[in-house]
Amino acid sequence: MSLQTGAECRFRVAFEWHGRMLARNRSQHAGDERSGMDLTWITSRVALGGGIWNSEHMAEVARAGITHIIDMQVEFDDTPLAEPFGIEVLWNPTDDDFTPKEPELFQRGVEFALEALEQDDTRVFIHCAAGVHRAAMMTLAVLCSQGWELDDAMQTITSRRPVVDFADVYVESVERFLQQQVKTTN
Secondary structure (H helix, E strand, O other), X not given: XXXXXXXXXXXXXXXXXXXXXXXXXXHHOOOOOOOOOOEEEOOOOEEEEOOOOOHXXXXXXXXXXXXXXXXXXOOOOOHHHHHHHOOEEEEEEEXXXXXXXOHHHHHHHHHHHHHHHOOOOOOXXXXXXXXXXXXXXXXXXXXXXXXXXXXXXXXXXXXXXXXXXXXXXXXXXXXXXXXXXXXXXX
């Protein structure tokens, strides 16, 4: 019997949760074409989730009213899949390597999201491969840039999507970005 590292354990839990979510979606929408996407609404206009991967899932994303996507996965660029649906994509590839992230990574995503959300009829989907680390980190940065307190944003995100794992290094990266953002606005 081998001992799992913390990262391996978190990945296993996330992978199992992702499978349960897909199964739940399929059973809740039996006979419904919207059954395969892993998407959780954090606010009425911001969703967080896992990879899209194919045109059928992108069609589900479009049917959910998503107009903009922040794709945090380094594994796959959604841009070609989104074009036929008129969905704007920011491919912001990020390794899920538990190392500090640069403020520029957050700046790209936050600017994209806030510009999109200025329009009343837009919805933003922030995702990575499993919707556990990278997408949660960017969602946290977006909500805090909208005026949410860090702890309130983290609590809201985890209450709506319990599989989210806010690694300390990622939260610290968001905090550094927010501090830099405050300095540049003063």
